[in-house]
Amino acid sequence: MKAYELQSNGGIDALLLIDRPEPQLDYGLVLIRVRATSLNYRDLLVAEGAYGSGVKYPLIPLSDGAGEVVAVGEGVTRVKVGDRVAGIFFQGWIAGSLTRESMKSDLGGGIDGMLAEYVVLHQDGLVILPDHLSYVQGATLPCAAVTAWHALVSKGNIIEGNSVLLLGTGGVSTFALLFAKLYGARIILTSSSDEKLARAKDLGADETINYKLTPDWEKKVYELTNRTGVDHVVEVGGTGTLPQSLQAVRVGGRVSLIGVLSGRGSVIDPMPILFKSVTLQGIYVGSRKMFEAMNQAIQQYNLQPVIDRVFPFSEAKAAYHYLKGGAHFGKVVIEID
Incomplete structure (x- = not known):
């Protein structure tokens, strides 16, 4: 499969398109065909080595992504093949307060992220997308939307x-x-x-x-x-x-x-x-419980994320540079064909 890797903390130029073996399933794990990812300012910090010592390179970047479940491992009950899902930012933060251990499970930081054709995540680290949202729209939710919801609603x-x-x-x-x-x-x-x-x-x-x-x-x-x-x-x-x-x-x-x-x-x-x-x-993003409550409101009131521009997978570097330029209004998305 194709994936982008940050080879080092050398900035956007350290982002390379590589071939990786398709990830394999184990108990409780889910294989997702990623359809879209989105960028946050945090992703620029990760690329430039300014996000802290918890980031290990090489790394598949980006916390935000949405896609289709294409296979499930033994013991998976929360999702099924064909479900449209997004990964949660902290894969280990399900509910309650953030812990030091959960902080190590941040996609595109402590662990590999979403800028790949396929990813494997644990079933507990997934939420179902609101029905009316496309994959491009759903990919905008895990970091920015949950953060805003946490700040104004949850807390x-x-x-x-x-x-x-x-x-x-x-x-x-x-x-x-x-x-x-x-x-x-x-x-x-x-x-x-x-x-x-x-x-x-x-x-x-x-x-x-x-x-x-x-x-x-x-x-x-x-x-x-x-x-x-x-x-x-x-x-x-x-x-x-x-x-x-x-x-x-x-x-x-x-x-x-x-x-x-x-x-x-x-x-x-x-x-x-x-x-x-x-x-x-x-406010450091939020839990799966917050994400799910937010999605209920998004679906109930038919809310539409604000998207500035969508880049193809082949132009991921250009998407980074566009975000860094600061001209965007809303979210910058990378769509994976």
């Missing part, structure tokens, strides 16, 4: 009338927009592109802010919320934006720290967290 307990601040228009932010709108929240969204802001409005954003034109965007958020601040911030920027997010959230509000797009390593003043009694929560 955030979002309710109608809440206000939510979203930073940017990448995968996590666009899924968070869909989920926040589903729950009847008021959404404020930032971007440096007026075109992207207009598209966000079309998806349901109530207020938008161009942070290049309004660098003190936290003050604008404060004004838009009657000098109160938002209930939730989905913080994907990291140290470059976290201080402003802490100013933009209300007293007793919640900041979900998810990404490091604007950097990491700087000193953060803890006083706003203390004085405003802010809940600052780290």
Whole structure:
């Protein structure tokens, strides 16, 4: 079978298309013909060796993928041949709290991922796709969608009338927009592109802010919320934006720290967290239980993932470069013929 391997942490150029033997089944395992995969910012960090010491090379990358079950091993009862499935990000995180042991089971990081024609996963590490989604759409769910659901629903307990601040228009932010709108929240969204802001409005954003034109965007958020601040911030920027997010959230509000797009390593003043009694929560994707609850909502309300561009399998490197360029709105997908 064909698969892509990161031969080292040498960046996108270390990604090579290789031949591997078709994986074999054992007890409890499932053979999946992968139909589509999607990229996350995390995949760029893995390629560049910036994701931590748990990544071992050579590695088949990408946590996100969807496909068809083509064979099952002895003892498999959760899925059957012909089922349309996606792998969960942490293959060992089924429910409850994340553990150190479960953290070692991240697809495309601690273990081989989805950028291959065929993969073998344990039956416990799979979910059934919502009926109305294509494989391309289903491939967008395992990381960005589950992360947004975890932040706003599983831990955030979002309710109608809440206000939510979203930073940017990448995968996590666009899924968070869909989920926040589903729950009847008021959404404020930032971007440096007026075109992207207009598209966000079309998806349901109530207020938008161009942070290049309004660098003190936290003050604008404060004004838009009657000098109160938002209930939730989905913080994907990291140290470059976290201080402003802490100013933009209300007293007793919640900041979900998810990404490091604007950097990491700087000193953060803890006083706003203390004085405003802010809940600052780290969100590291989510469990299978969260994924399944999210899929029920996606199916019930016929939600459609936001996809920017689909690349063929032969152009996987180009998909990486496109994501790195930051021009995308929503998800970048690689389709496998």
